[in-house]
Amino acid sequence: MKYSTGLFLLICSVTVGVGSSLQCYKCADYYGGWCENVQDCSYEDSCxxxxEKGGKTIRQCIRYTDCDNSRLSQMFPAVSGFTYRCCTSNLCNSAHSVDIPLLSLLISFIGLCWSCCSV
Structure with missing residues (x-):
């Protein structure tokens, strides 16, 4: 019985987020800290x-194909000198990103091991 519970948790963690749209943080600030605004993106977007070199941080949905240096320079002409990161998991464009599906998979694996080993 414990084995089937662990297996169920493992399957649930893998399928979390299947069929739902991507969500990204949306804000522009000089703090680079936590952003509370969340937006739903289209299926072809990334976060x-x-x-910006001067300290401003912009977070939003963006088309995955637009996520390159030359295209971003055209989209944000007022921003001089920047680094960027595009990602495709929910809320991955936070200041401190944690890959939630990977974390839930790890917790499920530990639960499966615990249920198999504790007889």
Whole structure:
């Protein structure tokens, strides 16, 4: 019985997020800290976190195909000198990103091991 519970948890953690749209943080600030605004993106989007040389950070949904240096320079002409990161998991453009599906998979694996070993 414990084995089937662990297996159920493992399957649930793998399928979390299947069929739902991507969500990204949306804000522009000089703090680079936590952003509370969340937006739903389209199926062809990714989450952008763009850090301006002067300190401003922009977070939003962006088309995955637009996520390159030359295209971003055209989209944000007022931003001079920046680094950026595009990612495709929910809320991955936070200041401190944690890959939630990977974390839930790890917790399920530990639960499976615990249920198999504790007889």
């Amino acid at each position: 952008l976190s763009l850090h």
